[in-house]
């Protein structure tokens with residue numbers, strides 16, 4: 001997802017270019033692999049290139065309840081300004097942008113604009129915190145660790161939380177001592 005924007009940088013302010021991401025691949029340090037599709041618009045502003053994207057992505061993850069692999073579909077909208085290293089390509093009145101730019105938002109000296117890192121950030125923010133393989137995932141049994149989607153373990157028939165069990169024993173002992 002790298003675009004040569006030399007033409008845009010030398011074009012007039014307000015010039016736009018539309019591109020489409022088709023089956024783009026993004027790998028992140030969380031070991032996630034996103035497959036991305038969607039339109040991207042590159043707009044020449046007075047000092048920057050404003051990138052707007054509305055993409056959908058599928059990504060592998062694990063179910064938060066049963067740890068089965070799941071494919072998640074997410075949508076994200078993204079809008080960021082990228083500042084060129086070659087400011088002189090823009091009009092002579094283009095002064096440096098005042099604020100500090102994220103290095104992920106810099107157009108390099110060869111006029112290549114790479115949206116991969118910024119898009120990866122936008123996608124990871126959109127990820128569900130506790131994905132599920134299916135809405136009704138039964139998860140693991142906390143007693144015997146059986147996957148309840150696959151086996152109905154026996155713990156189901158005797159659902160006493162161990163903490164309550166020791167309280168019950170304590171209660172029995174207390175009532176014995178008063179007798």
Ligand SMILES: [Zn+2]
Nearest residue numbers: 063066133137
């Ligand atoms: Zn699950």
Ligand SMILES: [Zn+2]
Nearest residue numbers: 141144153155
């Ligand atoms: Zn169990």
